Amino acid sequence: MIKHIAAVFWKQIKDTLKNKETLIQFVMFPVMAMIMEKAIKVDGLPSGYFANMFSAMYVGMAPLVSVAAVIAEEKEKNTLRVLMMSGVKPVEYLLGVGSYIWFACIAGALVLGMAGNYRGKGLAVFLGVMAVGILTSLLIGAAIGTLSRNQMMATSLMVPVMLIFAFLPMLANFNETIKKAARFAYSQQVGVLLGQIGTLDRFHVSFENTMVIGMNMIIALLVFRYAYRRSGLA
Amino acid sequence: MEYAIEMNHIVQRFAEKEVLRGIDLKIHKGEIFGLLGPSGAGKTTLIKILTGQLDQTGGEALLLGKNTRKLQEVHQRLGMMMDQFGLYERLSCYDNLKLFTKIYDVEEKRVEKALKKTGLFEDRKCPAMKLSKGMRSRLSLARAFLAEPEVIFLDEPTTGLDPATAAEIHKLILEEQNRGATVFLTTHNMEEAYKLCNHVALLNEGSIVEYGEPEEVCRRYNHQKKLLIRLYDGKQLELPNDRKAAETVKEYLEEERLETIHSTEPSLETVFMELTGRRFE
Ligand SMILES: Nc1ncnc2c1ncn2[C@@H]1O[C@H](COP(=O)(O)OP(=O)(O)OP(=O)(O)O)[C@@H](O)[C@H]1O
Ligand SMILES: [Mg+2]
Numbered sequence: 001m002i003k004h005i006a007a008v009f010w011k012q013i014k015d016t017l018k019n020k021e022t023l024i025q026f027v028m029f030p031v032m033a034m035i036m037e038k039a040i041k042v043d044g045l046p047s048g049y050f051a052n053m054f055s056a057m058y059v060g061m062a063p064l065v066s067v068a069a070v071i072a073e074e075k076e077k078n079t080l081r082v083l084m085m086s087g088v089k090p091v092e093y094l095l096g097v098g099s100y101i102w103f104a105c106i107a108g109a110l111v112l113g114m115a116g117n118y119r120g121k122g123l124a125v126f127l128g129v130m131a132v133g134i135l136t137s138l139l140i141g142a143a144i145g146t147l148s149r150n151q152m153m154a155t156s157l158m159v160p161v162m163l164i165f166a167f168l169p170m171l172a173n174f175n176e177t178i179k180k181a182a183r184f185a186y187s188q189q190v191g192v193l194l195g196q197i198g199t200l201d202r203f204h205v206s207f208e209n210t211m212v213i214g215m216n217m218i219i220a221l222l223v224f225r226y227a228y229r230r231s232g233l234a
Numbered sequence: 235m236e237y238a239i240e241m242n243h244i245v246q247r248f249a250e251k252e253v254l255r256g257i258d259l260k261i262h263k264g265e266i267f268g269l270l271g272p273s274g275a276g277k278t279t280l281i282k283i284l285t286g287q288l289d290q291t292g293g294e295a296l297l298l299g300k301n302t303r304k305l306q307e308v309h310q311r312l313g314m315m316m317d318q319f320g321l322y323e324r325l326s327c328y329d330n331l332k333l334f335t336k337i338y339d340v341e342e343k344r345v346e347k348a349l350k351k352t353g354l355f356e357d358r359k360c361p362a363m364k365l366s367k368g369m370r371s372r373l374s375l376a377r378a379f380l381a382e383p384e385v386i387f388l389d390e391p392t393t394g395l396d397p398a399t400a401a402e403i404h405k406l407i408l409e410e411q412n413r414g415a416t417v418f419l420t421t422h423n424m425e426e427a428y429k430l431c432n433h434v435a436l437l438n439e440g441s442i443v444e445y446g447e448p449e450e451v452c453r454r455y456n457h458q459k460k461l462l463i464r465l466y467d468g469k470q471l472e473l474p475n476d477r478k479a480a481e482t483v484k485e486y487l488e489e490e491r492l493e494t495i496h497s498t499e500p501s502l503e504t505v506f507m508e509l510t511g512r513r514f515e
Contacts, residue, residue, distance in 0.1 A: 007336035011322065011329075018324040018361070078320035082377075085285060086337050087309030234287075 004088045008096025012070070016104070025066050026104050029058040030111035037115045046198050051116025053170055055126075056191035058112060059133035060165030063105050064141035065158055070097055071145025071233075072154030081234040090233040098138050105134045122197050129197075133190035136213055137165070139220035146227040183208070186216035238263045238298060238385050238416035239284060245292035246279055253279050255440035256293065261433075266407065266417040268427040268448075270502070271437035272510055277420040278317060280437070281387050284418070285314055298385060310338060313383035313415075317390055319374040323363040327354050327373050330362055331380060338381040348376040352406065368399040375403065379410060386410060388419040392426060404430055424502035428452075434502065438510045448502055455505045462496040 016022050033054035040050065074080035083093060109130035118126045144161065148154035169191040172182040182188040189212045196203045239261035246254040253276045261267045269277050282288035284295055286305035295302040298311060305312075322330050331345040349355040352372040357365070365373065371391060378386055391407070392400040400423075407417055407430060421427055427434050428448045436444040444451055459475040465486065473479035475497055486492040500508075 003339055004337060007333060010336060011325070011333050014325055014329050015322065077323065078316065078318040079322055081287065081316070082320035083337070085287070085309065085312070085314060086334060086381075088337060 001092060004092040005096045005099070008083070008088065008093055009100045012097055012100040016100075022066055022069065025062045026108050029054045029062065030108045030115065033112050033115040037117070046195075048116030048118065048194075048198055051112050051118075052191060052194040052197075053173075055109065055112045055116070055130060055194055056133075056169040056187050057166045058105075058108060059130060059137055059190050060167075060169070060185075060187035061137075061162050062108065063101055063134045063137035064144070064165065065162055066101050066104075067097060067138050067141030068144040068148070068154050068158045069151070070101075071142065072148045072151045075145075075148070075234060076150040084234050090228070093233065094142060098142065101141075102131075102134055102138060105137075106131060109134070118197065122200055125197055125200065125203060126194065129190055129193045132213060133186060136186045136217050136220065139217055139224065140165075143220045143223040143227060146224055146233060184212060184215075186213045189213050236263060237261060237296075238265075239418065240296040241284070241293070242295065243293040244280070244283060244290050244295055246276065246283065246288070247291045253440055254283075254290070257437075257442060259435060259442060259445070261416060261418060263416055264411065264414055265432040266411055266419065266430055268431035268434040269418070269420045269437055270422070270424070270427055270434055270506060271420075273422075275437045276440055277437060278389055281314075281316070281389050281418070281420065285312065285387055310381055311384040312387075313378035313381060313385070314387040315371075315374045315378045315389060315391060316387075317393075319370050321362040321370060321373060321377075324361055326359045326361055327365070328358040330373060331377055334377055334380050340381060344380060348380055351409075352376045353402065368395050371395060371399070371403065372406075375406060379406070382413065383415060385416045385418065388417065390420055390422070392421065392423060400426065424506065428502050436506055436509060443509050444505070451505055452500050452502060455500045455508060456498075460498045462494075462498060463492065464494045465491045466493050467491070 016026075033051045036050035036054070037048075071080070074083075080093070084090070106127065109127055112130070113123050113126045116126070140161065141158070144157045145154060148157060165185055165187040168178065168182040168185045169188045172179040172188060172191075189209045193203075193205065193209055237260045239259075241257050241259045244254055244257040245252070257280060269280065271277050279288065283290045284297055284302055286297075286302050289303055297305065298308055300308050322333070325333070327349060328345060331348055332342060335342050335344055346355070349358050352375060354369060354372055354376065357369065362370065362373065375388075375391065378388070388407070392403050395403070404426065407419070411417055419431075431448055433446065434448050434451060435442050446454070461473045461475050461479055461483070463471040463473060463483070463486065465471070473482060483492070483495070
């Protein structure tokens, strides 16, 4: 069990190092956040404003896109089938890929947190919120990857989903109607939680935060279960 | 248990189409078995059923005594190379194999051995996507052999390869047999089947239409019984393969005019063309 998960994890490290597209996923937003935080100083803008904005986008995009892309590619290239035929169980595979991407994204989140000048307890809370957001995003990505027969199908499914989750939180800043719709997206809730870290003593997780993120996870799991029952992983 | 694989009336339907119509075959332990058949006959489909990748519509199959509908625990004892190789394109040859030593929980030393055996050691750092077709086949084969499995499925292991590369692959397959493995392969290449296989079966339109040792199958179809003779002056003659021809042949021999003489035993190819009514691709 652990050996299989570790093997998949190892494969994923090797592959990411040789795969520029996935690497860009992991580093683009953290780097952009660093630059924006350093370059743009507007009076009245709370510290960590850009870091939070990019973090919400990162959570909506990077884990989701990478997991879906990895699964879809393995399906298309038949490598997933080879793994299964060698005795790797679907759950071992998903844990291997999922945990790897989760760690990679947490590393990205650490950079984002530093860009936002979070320290100590603030940084811990920031990473905690990000960890939950990344997990939700992973589940959605796994559902999309399992649903797709090949990379093309995965792309056409993941682009709209990713755009909604990544950009709603940003657009919500500018438009009240969008803000209402955005409440139902886990990435928006992550953004809301991150926004409270600046005033840490007033930080609290609301019922709405928990409900929306929980529901997003449950929907992802249901879609995953539907796709998995229909045709398995490979 | 004397059979590695047993099939009992396997039926496979895709929608309305009946691709396999009741396959009964037994594959002996330690043999190389060749499944022949024209394109679309259902060879890959049968392999998928036997390896548990596809749940058949009807009938049962046993692989190493286990029902193929619920294959678990036998993965380690099973090696395979499908028509799509399933290599990790960005990983090197070495890493492609190393991954599976981790999965099978065998020593990493085997990677080097396998690479040397398949002639890929020089290219061990080369990513799979940069390999030639023959190299990809060999890497895929090396992976299939890595766990030293008891049963190996090879779906068209030599299709599209030059004769020299194909011969190297034959050598590797024979080595696996010598180690004690049972090999189940499909091929379009009759010569390959003749040389390599202990038993062959011909699958046509979903049914097994012929089964046996390659030579035995060929002999069974030897109803022409003719001699083909070529003389030094370029003349060619067809004689019946019986007593009456003896005189004629003797004459040519004494006159030193005989260049070549062949008996027209059918090859597997002619047998199967006769049975399927079409040519193999
Ligand atoms: N998943 C599927 N759904 C529907 N039809 C299928 C499916 N898989 C295979 N078939 C059909 O079954 C038939 C046999 O296919 P199969 O791939 O087993 O042939 P094959 O003997 O391996 O051919 P080749 O020599 O070209 O590899 C084909 O007509 C194919 O279209
Ligand atoms: Mg085939």
